[in-house]
Amino acid sequence: MSFPWARQYEPSNGFTKFLDERLPLPRLVYNAIGAGYPVPRNLSYFWNFGVLAGFFLVVQIVTGVVLAMHYAANAQVAFATTEHIMRDVNWGWLMRYAHANGASFFFIVVYLHIFRGLFYSSYKAPREMIWLLGVVIFLLMMATAFMGYVLPWGQMSFWGAKVITGLFGAIPLVGEPIQVWLLGGFAPDNAALNRFFSLHFLLPFVIAGVVILHIWALHIPGSSNPTGVEVKTESDTVPFHPYYTAKDGFGLGIALLLYFAMVFFLPNALGHPDNYIEANPLSTPAHIVPEWYFWPFYAILRAFTVDFFFVPAKLMGVIAMFASILLWFFLPWLDKSPVRSGHYRPMFRKFFWFGLIPAMIVLFICGGAPAEEPFVMLSQIATAYYFLHFLVILPIISSVEKPEPLPYSITEAVLGSDKKVVKGENTSPAV
Amino acid sequence: MTKLLSVRLVAILVGLGFAVAVLWAFVVGAYNAATEEAAGHVPYEKPMDLAWSFDGPFGKWDHAQLQRGLKVYDEVCSACHSLKFVAFRDLEQIGYDEGQVKAYAASKQVPGIDPVTGEATTRPGLPTDYFPSPYPNNVAAASANNNAIPPDLSLMTKARGDGTNYVASLLMGYAPPSEELLAEHPEAAPGPGLHHNPYFPNLNLAMAAPLTTAGQVTYDDGTEATVEQMSKDVAAFLTWTAEPTMVKRKQTGWPVLIFLLFATVLAYMSKKQIWAAVKPKK
Numbered sequence: 245m246s247f248p249w250a251r252q253y254e255p256s257n258g259f260t261k262f263l264d265e266r267l268p269l270p271r272l273v274y275n276a277i278g279a280g281y282p283v284p285r286n287l288s289y290f291w292n293f294g295v296l297a298g299f300f301l302v303v304q305i306v307t308g309v310v311l312a313m314h315y316a317a318n319a320q321v322a323f324a325t326t327e328h329i330m331r332d333v334n335w336g337w338l339m340r341y342a343h344a345n346g347a348s349f350f351f352i353v354v355y356l357h358i359f360r361g362l363f364y365s366s367y368k369a370p371r372e373m374i375w376l377l378g379v380v381i382f383l384l385m386m387a388t389a390f391m392g393y394v395l396p397w398g399q400m401s402f403w404g405a406k407v408i409t410g411l412f413g414a415i416p417l418v419g420e421p422i423q424v425w426l427l428g429g430f431a432p433d434n435a436a437l438n439r440f441f442s443l444h445f446l447l448p449f450v451i452a453g454v455v456i457l458h459i460w461a462l463h464i465p466g467s468s469n470p471t472g473v474e475v476k477t478e479s480d481t482v483p484f485h486p487y488y489t490a491k492d493g494f495g496l497g498i499a500l501l502l503y504f505a506m507v508f509f510l511p512n513a514l515g516h517p518d519n520y521i522e523a524n525p526l527s528t529p530a531h532i533v534p535e536w537y538f539w540p541f542y543a544i545l546r547a548f549t550v551d552f553f554f555v556p557a558k559l560m561g562v563i564a565m566f567a568s569i570l571l572w573f574f575l576p577w578l579d580k581s582p583v584r585s586g587h588y589r590p591m592f593r594k595f596f597w598f599g600l601i602p603a604m605i606v607l608f609i610c611g612g613a614p615a616e617e618p619f620v621m622l623s624q625i626a627t628a629y630y631f632l633h634f635l636v637i638l639p640i641i642s643s644v645e646k647p648e649p650l651p652y653s654i655t656e657a658v659l660g661s662d663k664k665v666v667k668g669e670n671t672s673p674a675v
Numbered sequence: 676m677t678k679l680l681s682v683r684l685v686a687i688l689v690g691l692g693f694a695v696a697v698l699w700a701f702v703v704g705a706y707n708a709a710t711e712e713a714a715g716h717v718p719y720e721k722p723m724d725l726a727w728s729f730d731g732p733f734g735k736w737d738h739a740q741l742q743r744g745l746k747v748y749d750e751v752c753s754a755c756h757s758l759k760f761v762a763f764r765d766l767e768q769i770g771y772d773e774g775q776v777k778a779y780a781a782s783k784q785v786p787g788i789d790p791v792t793g794e795a796t797t798r799p800g801l802p803t804d805y806f807p808s809p810y811p812n813n814v815a816a817a818s819a820n821n822n823a824i825p826p827d828l829s830l831m832t833k834a835r836g837d838g839t840n841y842v843a844s845l846l847m848g849y850a851p852p853s854e855e856l857l858a859e860h861p862e863a864a865p866g867p868g869l870h871h872n873p874y875f876p877n878l879n880l881a882m883a884a885p886l887t888t889a890g891q892v893t894y895d896d897g898t899e900a901t902v903e904q905m906s907k908d909v910a911a912f913l914t915w916t917a918e919p920t921m922v923k924r925k926q927t928g929w930p931v932l933i934f935l936l937f938a939t940v941l942a943y944m945s946k947k948q949i950w951a952a953v954k955p956k957k
Contacts, residue, residue, distance in 0.1 A: 497939030508928025520834035550700040624701035628694040635690025639683040
């Protein structure tokens with residue numbers, strides 16, 4: 245697929261001609277991220293985070309493979325091999341800090357990527373499949389990150405594993421057998437550690453596979469853009485290379501500066517000190533908290549403190565926590581407003597900035613705080629708003645809202661409303 | 676269309692269901708909060724904000740201080756606390772030469788095997804050995820310490836929030852509880868076998884003040900061994916044991932960031948140049 249004016253790959257010498265007829269890999273790359281991919285000319289820096297997410301996935305795989313060469317997934321020695329990596333392996337400390345902070349940065353850029361998708365309704369037709377695959381990637385990331393955090397076998401690793409697998413124990417009747425089956429025992433131990441390591445190694449490659457599908461699906465309709473108006477003519481687009489390779493290159497530089505500032509100067513700022521205490525099944529930490537990127541969902545889990553009719557509080561929390569992410573799968577069919585961009589949706593915009601964003605911030609803070617007042621009550625209000633926003637407010641405003649006038653085209657949005665300019669640009673011959 | 680409408684209708688009902696359930700929990704919680712007295716926290720002090728040679732992005736180890744700290748660990752802490760992730764060979768990193776490390780290692784007895792009978796025994800340490808534990812196992816450690824196992828100190832400053840300041844503050848902070856504190860929180864009084872310390876999160880800990888008198892350790896470099904000095908020196912030493920690569924990490928960070936800054940400026944300029952042709956003229 246592509247726009248009719250997309251540039252065609254021309255093999256330039258004998259070798260590339262030979263290759264193009266047998267394995268057209270350069271053609272694939274040319275059409276995917278090269279000059280053969282026309283992209284809206286008006287993308288803001290919010291469209292940078294997909295590339296950054298791909299970059300951090302690679303960082304995680306490369307550093308992770310090296311770490312796995314020195315780590316031993318055995319409850320007797322896992323903590324000690326982690327320290328061995330930190331102390332005795334050449335540049336081991338760099339690999340481990342790069343991996344631990346790489347996970348955080350992967351989540352930061354993915355959250356910004358999701359935020360972009362939510363504000364600009366990137367999930368709407370014809371891009372539903374890109375969004376659905378993105379939610380799958382996010383779920384796989386959460387599973388991978390959780391299992392990775394167990395591997396150093398510190399106190400938070402152990403108790404986090406116990407709490408998270410305990411969620412399955414909330415399922416009526418079969419919950420407890422499922423938990424025992426997942427852990428390979430009654431509590432996290434060698435069996436759990438080994439399978440978590442195995443899956444933690446496997447899942448990133450599954451993520452990479454779904455990322456390929458995600459990018460494939462993206463190349464069918466092409467990228468969305470801040471106006472939400474679809475590409476009409478060639479003047480609406482520029483080739484990905486060199487325009488967006490250059491723009492993304494600058495964005496990558498900024499991201500790397502922030503990332504390495506954390507890795508080299510604040511490597512433990514996002515971690516919990518308790519994870520430098522070796523796992524001890526007999527000593528429960530005062531506050532069991534997951535890594536920061538799970539805090540909003542952990543807050544939703546803990547917000548349900550009271551049984552709801554015949555549903556126990558714990559089960560209710562588990563259902564709500566999973567539902568809070570699974571409901572994203574339905575967004576393309578819940579938000580039926582024909583206008584994509586939040587810039588042209590006055591009601592949506594208000595609920596987004598003054599409802600959803602504050603609710604997410606409150607959930608984030610409460611998820612990291614101990615389960616005491618006022619955090620529990622705040623998280624309950626924010627949780628209620630979270631579900632109302634996606635499941636009630638969004639469907640209703642998408643049918644009652646009066647969108648603001650959209651620009652005629654991307655070209656008009658960029659160059660102003662000068663009709664002559666727009667006309668001239670729009671009539672440029674399509675190749 | 677009717678099918679899509681029903682998707683949204685179901686969503687609205689589900690959304691209201693979750694909202695009602697969680698708001699019901701909110702109401703119950705608010706009622707409980709209003710009628711029951713909240714369990715108050717016993718207040719404890721945040722660690723003192725002390726100055727360290729290794730602070731900040733340009734921090735460096737003060738080898739003399741680390742060596743003094745080793746002496747405090749060696750003569751005081753090591754009676755009860757292990758340092759199991761630190762090998763004697765590591766001490767070369769804090770300014771000792773190979774011969775000094777060999778001699779220091781040899782002065783310690785580490786577990787070994789009698790080469791003739793195969794029985795468990797002890798032998799003088801080698802640089803490749805790790806600091807030996809004062810107790811053969813956790814049961815012995817618990818039994819000797821009123822059931823509280825003294826934790827390993829290798830990672831202590833990383834295993835506590837603001838760890839270096841915390842360790843130093845804790846060691847300097849032993850004091851009986853004040854009258855006002857006891858009046859407000861009678862439960863803050865130390866129980867049998869416990870010792871009061873305002874920096875410890877529940878105010879009373881099993882470890883008695885380990886550093887009590889000036890001159891408890893005689894420093895080789897002539898520094899006056901006040902309780903404050905010893906506390907700071909051992910906290911600095913334990914910061915090194917927790918992350919011997921910390922200074923190298925910071926020193927590596929600078930060239931990396933400077934390179935990236937340069938590369939990012941270049942990337943910005945090429946982006947500017949490439950986009951100049953298609954940007955609207957102002």
